[in-house]
Amino acid sequence: MTDTSIENRPASATDSARLAGTNRFFSATDIHAYYGESYIVQGVSLEVDRGEVLALLGRNGAGKTSTLRAIARVGTPEVRQGEIWLDGQALHEMKSHEAAIAGVGLVPEDRRIIQGLTVQENLELAQIAEPIGWPIELLYERFPRLAERRKQEATTMSGGEQQMLAVARALARNVKLLLLDEPYEGLAPVIVQEIERIVREIKEAGITTIIVEQNAVAALKLADRAVILDSGEVVFDGTAETVLNDEELRHQYLAI
């Protein structure tokens, strides 16, 4: 098996960039990203410490999803400038599958549950290649609803259950940075509570997480720090508590 991990590659120019850069567990520095000629992510910088939960907030269209996609190296938007580092690995030089192997776990808004497969098969598929994360039995312990439905075709489950599966599937891989894009979107309050419990457990397990939410208060309750985007730029970077206590800031950028 080919070893694709950055740690085992010979020293290169990127190592000096790394030494010159930040020593944070995760950093995205001055990211500029485009959909075709549409300039969307306009110089975003973020840092996250190991084990920290960052809430990435902002109004609809602010560039949150685009920023997560840039980090996960999904084909679009195209990152034309900036560096992205995760635990000493240069994500900005990687394709999406390489970033996944490097430990980026993106749970997209649309969840991308595989049609025609059961819950169990979706989880097994996530573990067909190294690096493997939480064992499937542990995932079932943490997500009892999924255990009950392990033989059910996954796309026939409720939206909340599919969201749980999408998160479980990310944890089935050895994820170093979990990216959650609006995990509470469109879900009933009782399901939101269950997803919140899971995110809290993920935090307690020490998994570094960036959570994007329209429901800013829910995200801020869990987050250590918050970054607010507006028109593709960072307009606030500070503690979650500051945002919760600053009505003007929330009113201006979050519409809450």
Ligand SMILES: Nc1ncnc2c1ncn2[C@@H]1O[C@H](COP(=O)(O)OP(=O)(O)O)[C@@H](O)[C@H]1O
């Ligand atoms: N595939 C795309 N092609 C062109 N523009 C896009 C595409 N996806 C998103 N955008 C634009 O990028 C901006 C940011 O979108 P997005 O990152 O989805 O914002 P958010 O997640 O904060 O709601 C919006 O103006 C949106 O219209």
Ligand SMILES: [Mg+2]
């Ligand atoms: Mg979005």
